[in-house]
Amino acid sequence: MATVDFDHVTKRFGEVLALDDFTLHVEDGEFIVLVGPSGSGKTTALRLLAGLESLTAGSIRIGDRVVDRLAPRDRDIAMVFQDYALYPQMTVYENLAFGLKMRKTPKDEIRRRVLRAAEILGIGDLLDRKPRALSGGQRQRVALGRAIVRQPQVFLMDEPLSNLDAKLRAQTRSEIKRIQSEIGTTTVYVTHDQVEAMTMGDRIAVMNRGVLEQVGDPRTVYDEPANVFVAGFIGSPAMSFSRMRAERRDGTVALLRDGALLELPLPGGLPRLPDEVIVGVRPEHARLWREGVGLVGPIEGVVEYVEMLGRETFIGVAAAPEARFIVHADPDARGAPDEHVRFGLEPGRLYLFEPETERALGRV
Amino acid sequence: MDDVVAPVALEAVRRRGPERLPGEPRAVGYLFVAPAFLIYAAFTLVPLLHAVNLSFFEWDGLTPGTFVGLRNYAAFFTDPLIRSSYGHTLVLIVFFSFLPITIGLLLAASLSRIRIRGLTFFRTILFVPVIITNVVVAVTWAWIYAPDGPLNAFLRAIGLGHVARAWLGDFTWALPSVGLVGTWGEFGFCMILFIAGIMKIPASLYEAARVDGAGPVREFLAVTLPGLRHELTVALVLTVIDALSTFDLVYVMTSGGPGTATSVPAFQVYSRAFLTNQVGSAAAIGITLMLIVFAVTFGITRLMERGEG
Helix, strand or coil: CCCEEEEEEEEEECCEEEEEEEEEEECCCCEEEEECCCCCCHHHHHHHHHCCCCCCEEEEEECCEECCCCCHHHCCEEEECCCCCCCCCCCHHHHHHHHHHHCCCCHHHHHHHHHHHHHHHCCHHHCCCCHHHCCHHHHHHHHHHHHHHHCCCEEEEECCCCCCCHHHHHHHHHHHHHHHHHHCCEEEEEECCHHHHHHHCCEEEEEECCEEEEEECHHHHHHCCCEHHHHHHCCCCCCEEEEEEEEECCCEEEEEECCEEEEEECCCCCCCCCCEEEEEECHHHEEECCCCCCCEEEEEEEEEEEEECCCCEEEEEEEECCEEEEEEECCCCCCCCCCEEEEEECCCCCEEECCCCCEEEEEC | CHHHHHHHHHHHHHHCCCCCCCCCCCCHHHHHHHHHHHHHHHHHHHHHHHHHHHCCEECCCCCCCEECCCHHHHHHHHCHHHHHHHHHHHHHHHHHHHHHHHHHHHHHHHHHHCCCCCHHHHHHHHHHHHHCCHHHHHHHHHHHHCCCCHHHHHHHHCCCHHHCCCHHHCCCCHHHHHHHHHHHHHHHHHHHHHHHHHHHCCHHHHHHHHHHCCCHHHHHHHHHHHHCHHHHHHHHHHHHHHHHCCCHHHHHHCCCCCCCCCCCHHHHHHHHHHCCCCHHHHHHHHHHHHHHHHHHHHHHHHHHHHCCC
């Protein structure tokens, strides 16, 4: 087990800047998730840590060792690949044992570790099979097992769940998390799925276009997004954004747009507001209008679509051409496209962002 | 009403026979195959059957032949010339198949691992022998091997004059000399086949091996070689067939000589049919050769597929 440090790491592929001055400290035993859309640099960061790419600038440490010039095999890491990368001609047992064999581990020690890993993962009865005779979920376990038997300092996982179906993914998610906390190995986990990030990570690092946008525990990143990108990326359905005029009044702030006026108490500590702000609202903080429940509004709009999820319903409402909101409603809420609806927002839950830099200003 | 309709519908389903994909043509497909089949029949099947028939006769190509049953085939075991030609073929398999596959593997593995400038150029250069007509290759190499040819000149120049000899006239060296030309002609094909195969192996497998601690050799053994199973089968089948059916190199370079030192079955077919008027025997050798090619191909394919489990 070890800490991991990315120290001002930059990676260029020709003209493309894949990772830009990336600095991140991972605690010993921590489960950190790098999350972001395609091209955000998350996989590049992982591959640099694995030694599968060379650094353009900066430095990476595992524990106290600078690993910049070490071959992957000398970094004491184990990696789980998106496509599992199981050796097709080897049995499950041989797949699990391969890395240990390469390290000249004694035979009985290999056997002990393989059987132990197989037990943890519940694949003891598959050891004689070849990968092609396994289901996707079973292959995934073998890939995990191959990492576990190595007992490395760091686990690297590159979207290990993306080839599984939704149900299996949810199940495996909690299992990986459980195994990791049992074994206690530092884990760097890459995913584009913000649900995985939220549910698995001790901390999550949100990345975009090669830049680290925010690091923090899931709660903090969700509640206090650093900028518009993080706010929009984390959370499902995503946060709705709308540009509004902001007027500071006596003890309140008024947000105006297209005839709608939202007057909210001004919390202390909010900096000077620009004349225009980006207002972000999470779906769960926008509800159909009712008097006396403490919502601000109402805002009028036209229903664009209705998503019934059983437990709840989300209604897409266009209040103005570039002011669309997702409104949370009861499961039995009715609504049809083109209907007019009124909804309100929960005070204290409106995120304000600076329109130029898109940085968070605070909540009102 | 339903009671009446249902059996009729069922009947209709039953009568359609084996399931066809929607929109797939029916027997009309045979019509499209017919022209090609007719040509194949006229120029391959009929001559083949004719050859089978001939192989049961002793015939000089002019006078009426005599039926001799399987005697022409029995010669396979008794005629030393036929046996030695097959022996030569075994040697040629080493040169036409094993050597090119080994060289092709090494080149493919290193060319796909090492990043160097002008890779395409090197690949092309190495592939060129494959696309040159065999007769041209044979004429060129016969010149290279000639007593006063470039090879001997080179050997003398570097002080190995005592090694120089008439390569194609030497009883010991003629066969390996012809064989090496085969190696030169086949390895590029194997290499291209293997490079294509390696490109198909997921990069993550190589990366997994590297993270697992495999060096270049183990990586080759654990990832590249198993990943090339199908390409190896194809290369083995095609090169062994080439070795078994070698004719043009031998015909142009040595005409089976010196003596019969480079005589191979296909050359025996030619020389018996057209030079020594033993048409029946030639046919029998040809048919035997065909059966051996079938058997070997089948054997190799089965062998390579078996390990897949």
